[in-house]
Amino acid sequence: MVTMRDVAQAAGVSAATVSRVLSGSRRVNPELAARVLAAQDELGYRTNLLASGLRRQRTDTVGMVVPQVGNPYFSALMEAVGRRLQRVGITVLLVDAENDPDAEAEGLHRLLDRSIDGLLAVPVDEHASTAALTEAAERVHLVQLDRAAEGVPADLVAVDHLAGIRSAVDHLVARGCSDLAFVSAEPRDSTARERARAFDDAMRATGATARASAFGSYTVEWGRVAATRLVEGGRLPQAIVCGNDLIALGVLAVLGEAGVDVPGEVAVTGYDDIGFATLTAPALTTVRQPVDSLAEAAVDLLLGDGPGEDGPSVQRFVPKLIVRASTDPSAPVPHRRRVQERP
C-alpha cells in the first residue's frame, strides 16, 4: 500500500507538508505543492480513510437504516437521500433491517462502530425500535425519516397521513362510494398506526361506513390474502383503501383474476405512488408521498445542529392524491402524452 510517507519521500518533503497540500489546511509553497501533487499522481496515492477518520474524529459518512431495501418506496428514499448527500461529499452506508427490530439493532451497532457522523433511520417498529435508536441518538446525530419510534429524542421528517388518507377517502366518497374497506399493515410502525387512525377519522367525518379493517403487512402477498377474503366473503365493498401500494397491487391482482370490475364494482386506492402504480390495469389511484422533499428536509436536519433546547422537531409534509383509473375510468392514461411526443 502506498502511504503518505511514500509520497512525502518521493516529493522530498515531510508528511506534514503532504497532508497540508492535499487537505488545503494551510498555505504551502506552490513549488513544493506541485512536487507533492506530481508524486501523488505518479504513485497513485489515495488517502486511507480509516487512518484519516481515526485522527480527525470525522468520517464524512452517514448511516441510513431502512426497513426493507426491496420495497420500492424505500429504494426511492435511498436514492433521493444518496443523491443529495453525494453532492456535499458525504458517503452513505446503507443497512437493511429486513423488517426485523433485532436485525435493525444489530445494523445500527455496526454503523455506530464505524464512527459515522450522522444517522438517518426509518424505524421498523414504533416500540421495539426505541431502545436501539435511543442509544444511537446518544452517540450520533440522528434524524428519523418517514416513521418515528416512540420516545426517541431525535428530529422527525414525515408525512401528514391524516391528510393523505383523508384525501383518498374524500375522493372515493365524492365518487359515490359509501361502503369502504381498509386493508393495511398491523399498526406496529407509526405510519401504519397513523393511517389506520386517519381512516377511522375519515369515516366519522364523511359518514361513510367501514368494513372491519384488515391488518397484515405492507406486502403484495398480504394484499392478495386480504382481497381473496373479501372476494370469497361475498358482498364486496364499494372501495378498498390500501395502506400502501404493494398491498394495493396484490388487491388489484386478485380482483382482476376474480373478474371483478375495477373501478365499476370496486374502486381501489394505494399509498406511496411507487413507479409500478402506473403499470397495473387499471392504473392505481394513490397518495403520492413527496420523497424528494422528505429526503431534502432530512438531509438538511442531519447536516444542521440537531435538536435544540426545546426538544426534537417534527416536520410533516402533505402528500398529494394522484387520481388514476382504479377509481376513475375517465382518468388520463399514464404517460400517454409523453409517448406520443416522440417521433
Next chain:
Amino acid sequence: MVTMRDVAQAAGVSAATVSRVLSGSRRVNPELAARVLAAQDELGYRTNLLASGLRRQRTDTVGMVVPQVGNPYFSALMEAVGRRLQRVGITVLLVDAENDPDAEAEGLHRLLDRSIDGLLAVPVDEHASTAALTEAAERVHLVQLDRAAEGVPADLVAVDHLAGIRSAVDHLVARGCSDLAFVSAEPRDSTARERARAFDDAMRATGATARASAFGSYTVEWGRVAATRLVEGGRLPQAIVCGNDLIALGVLAVLGEAGVDVPGEVAVTGYDDIGFATLTAPALTTVRQPVDSLAEAAVDLLLGDGPGEDGPSVQRFVPKLIVRASTDPSAPVPHRRRVQERP
C-alpha cells in the same frame, strides 16, 4: 468516547489484556477476563472499527456496486448477498452507480479508500467500466456478478443467457409464434449484448423470423416507447421477447391500454422474474434468474482465494423459464393455491 484504555483501567488490567479477552486471541486468566467483560458491560464499550481496521489491515467489510438500486432485480441480488455475508459476520457497503460509469468509478474509489476486504461488482458498462474495475482488481479481491466488463482480471458469476433466451424463444415457437420482435437494452453491458446475440442465434436455430430489434434501456419507460412504436406501426408481431422484466412491464401496459389481446394477438416474455412479474394482467412469462445461486457462488468466490494461476474463472448458471399467462392462457394463476389454502 469510551476506549479500550478506559475498560482496562476499570478492570485493573492492561489494554493488551482487554484486547485479548475481547478477541480471544490468547488465553487469559478467567478471573481477569470476567472483570474485563464486566467493565465492558458497565461502560458500554464497543470497539472502534476504524482503529481496529487500521491496525489489523482487515475490516471484515466488502463493497458491492450495482448499476441501479431501484431495479428490483438488483435489490434482490443485494438482499441475497447481504444475507449470506451477514451470516459470516461481514458487513456490506453498498454503492449505487446510477447507471453511470463515472458515478460507478467514483463509488469504487470511495469503497477502496475504506480498506474493504473484497468487492462485488455488477459493472454498468462492458467497456466504460473496465478501467476503474481493473484498477480496483489490483487493490482488492474482486468478483464480477451478473455482468462482466471486458478484460477485467476477475472471476465472474453470471447467467447463461444463450440458454435463457433460447428457452423463451423455443417456448414461443412451440406455441405457434413465428414472427418475433426483440425489445431490449442497448448492448452496452454484457447481459444486453449476450441476450441480443442469443436472440439472433435462436432465430436462426428455430427458423422464426425476427422484426428489427429495438434497443433502448432496461426500463419500464423504454418498454412503453418501444411498444407504442409497434402498436402505431400497424402490423404487430406474434410475440415480443423483452430483454428484462421492466421492459416487459412497460410493453404489457401499453398493449393493455391499446386493447391488444395478450397472449391472443401478441405473446410477451420478460427476463429476471422480479416480484412484480406475477402482478400484471396477464401475468408475465419470464426467464427466472437464479438470484440465490448467483449470490452464493459470488460470495464463495469472494471469500476464497481469488483467480488462480490459470486466470479468472467464469461460472454460468442456467436460468429457468417460468410460463405464465402472457404466453399461455392456460397457465395456472399465480399464488392461487397458496391463497386458497388459507382459511
Next chain:
DNA sequence: GAGGTACGGGAAATCGATTTCCCACCTTCC
C-alpha cells in the same frame, strides 16, 4: 540595528486497537 510579527516547514504527538517483545513465575524433568 534591535525587536516584533508573519510565514511556512518539519519533528513528534496523537487518534484507538492490536501485536510484538520481554519478563516473571511456575512446571517438569533429569
Next chain:
DNA sequence: GGAAGGTGGGAAATCGATTTCCCGTACCTC
C-alpha cells in the same frame, strides 16, 4: 537443585493521516 520449557501479563511499537508545537527565515517598524 538446576536447567529447560511453558504460561500469561504488561510496556511499547505499530497501523497511516493529521495537527500541535517549535524553529528558522523574511519582512517590518521605529
